[in-house]
Structure formats: structure tokens, C-alpha cells
Amino acid sequence: MSFTAAILTLYPEMFPGPLGLSLAGRALGEGRWRLDPVQIRDFAKDRHRSVDDTPAGGGAGMVMRADILAAALDATTARHPDLPVLAMSPRGAPLRQARVRALAAGPGAILICGRFEGMDERLFEARAIEQVSLGDFILSGGEMAALTLLDACIRLLPGVMGAASSGDEESFESGLLEYPHYTRPVEWEGRTIPEVLRSGDHARIAAWRHAEAERITRLRRPDLWERQRGAPVRSPSGARQKDEG
Ligand code: SAH
Numbered sequence: 546m547s548f549t550a551a552i553l554t555l556y557p558e559m560f561p562g563p564l565g566l567s568l569a570g571r572a573l574g575e576g577r578w579r580l581d582p583v584q585i586r587d588f589a590k591d592r593h594r595s596v597d598d599t600p601a602g603g604g605a606g607m608v609m610r611a612d613i614l615a616a617a618l619d620a621t622t623a624r625h626p627d628l629p630v631l632a633m634s635p636r637g638a639p640l641r642q643a644r645v646r647a648l649a650a651g652p653g654a655i656l657i658c659g660r661f662e663g664m665d666e667r668l669f670e671a672r673a674i675e676q677v678s679l680g681d682f683i684l685s686g687g688e689m690a691a692l693t694l695l696d697a698c699i700r701l702l703p704g705v706m707g708a709a710s711s712g713d714e715e716s717f718e719s720g721l722l723e724y725p726h727y728t729r730p731v732e733w734e735g736r737t738i739p740e741v742l743r744s745g746d747h748a749r750i751a752a753w754r755h756a757e758a759e760r761i762t763r764l765r766r767p768d769l770w771e772r773q774r775g776a777p778v779r780s781p782s783g784a785r786q787k788d789e790g
Pocket of ligand 1: 661
């Protein structure tokens with residue numbers, strides 16, 4: 546069974562785009578995921594094929610019409626009744642690795658990409674749609690957000706990454722940012738790789754990496770640090786345990 550990404554967009558030619566290369570591109574060629582781009586404009590009703598209109602109440606820009614988006618969405622859900630529907634929006638819940646993992650474990654997703662000022666709010670009242678945000682910044686459209694979300698999911702699909710990088714130790718997987726990495730040459734511009742990493746002592750290396758992960762998380766992401774101190778976290782073995790903090 547492969548992961549299906551159905552994308553509602555005004556720019557279907559943006560897909561697969563960068564996901565046609567490298568890991569994701571190979572996985573696409575191997576049929577581990579598939580793409581069903583939907584041109585929203587094909588569901589327009591007038592001869593100008595318009596999908597947007599001026600904002601009610603006035604103001605700058607244009608708003609994507611609920612009726613046309615719903616027609617495009619309904620046709621897509623009819624083809625993929627088992628897929629969850631997500632809309633890319635700076636007003637959505639911030640996307641986190643746990644959500645990415647859950648999506649990657651499922652059958653795929655229908656992703657709605659906004660343009661202009663966004664979409665008529667009634668769409669979200671009338672259909673079950675999860676709104677997700679990539680972060681506190683504004684993109685010009687949802688396509689880059691959809692590509693990013695898909696990239697994060699595709700690398701987790703079975704057979705896409707080598708066993709060596711199962712992803713378990715990466716930033717966020719443990720509730721912490723990852724420890725720093727080094728590789729040869731041992732000395733570069735007068736800086737040497739930390740001695741502990743060259744010691745061959747696996748217990749010391751693990752302890753050092755954990756301490757560094759904690760130090761960096763505290764420093765750069767006090768929000769993550771607080772959350773991980775309060776919540777049960779996953780031990781490296783995958784079992785749940787209460788963090789000692
Ligand atoms: N006027 C809106 C922004 C619209 S940007 C506001 O202030 O909230 C146009 C489209 O780009 C959005 O509909 C959405 O699909 C996409 N987009 C912009 N920023 C995004 C973000 N941070 N995360 C996910 N999608 C985003």
C-alpha cells in the first residue's frame with residue numbers, strides 16, 4: 546500500500562517539484578508514494594474560471610471562494626475517502642514531528658494550498674479540515690508548505706531511508722534538539738573534534754550527547770525544554786518513562 550498525496554492547488558505544476566529528486570524522487574519512482582494534483586480552477590463556474598473574489602468587509606487582496614474549494618475538495622474526497630484533509634494556513638496548529646509521524650503511518654493526505662489572502666472561513670465550518678501551519682511567518686502560497694510537509698512524511702515511509710537513519714535520535718523525536726555532529730578531518734582551522742567522540746567509549750559518548758542535547762535545547766528552545774520536562778518522554782529504547790528533569 547502506498548502513501549497518497551492529493552494536492553488542491555492553483556499551481557499543480559509545482560508538484561512533485563523538488564520531491565521528484567533525491568530520496569523522495571526515488572521513492573516516487575518506486576511507487577512508495579503517489580501524487581494526485583488537483584487544479585482548483587477546473588471547478589470554477591464562470592467563463593473566466595475565477596476562484597477568488599474581494600474580501601467581505603473590504604480590505605486588500607482576494608479571498609478564495611468556499612463554493613469552488615468545496616467542489617474541488619468533494620471531488621477529491623470521493624476518489625480518496627480514507628484520506629484526512631489538511632489545509633495549509635498560518636492560522637493552523639503548528640506542525641510537529643509527532644503529527645508528521647502519524648500522517649506517515651496512515652494512507653496519505655489531501656492537502657489544500659491557499660493563495661492570495663487565504664480561504665473563505667465557511668469552508669472550515671462546512672467540511673472536516675485540519676489547519677496546519679509551518680511556523681510564524683507568511684508564505685505567498687500553501688504549495689511550499691505542502692511540499693515541506695510531504696518531504697517530512699515521505700522520508701519516514703518504509704524503505705525510503707536506510708536503516709542507519711531510522712530517525713529515532715533526531716531533533717524532536719526525544720523532545721530535545723539533537724546533539725552536535727562532527728566528521729573528519731579531526732582538526733580544521735585549529736578546532737578539533739571533542740575528545741570524548743574519539744575515545745571509543747560508547748557509554749561516555751552517549752552521556753555526552755545527551756548532556757549536549759539538553760544544554761542546546763535549554764538554550765535555544767526553552768519552550769521545548771519546558772514541555773519535555775512536564776511530559777512523559779520516550780526513552781531511547783522506545784519505552785515510555787517519566788523524565789527526571
Ligand atoms: N492573509 C493570511 C495569509 C495568506 S498567505 C494571514 O494573514 O493569515 C497565502 C496562503 O499561503 C495561505 O492561504 C496558506 O495556504 C499559505 N501559507 C502562508 N503562510 C503559511 C504558513 N506559515 N504555514 C502554512 N501555510 C502558509
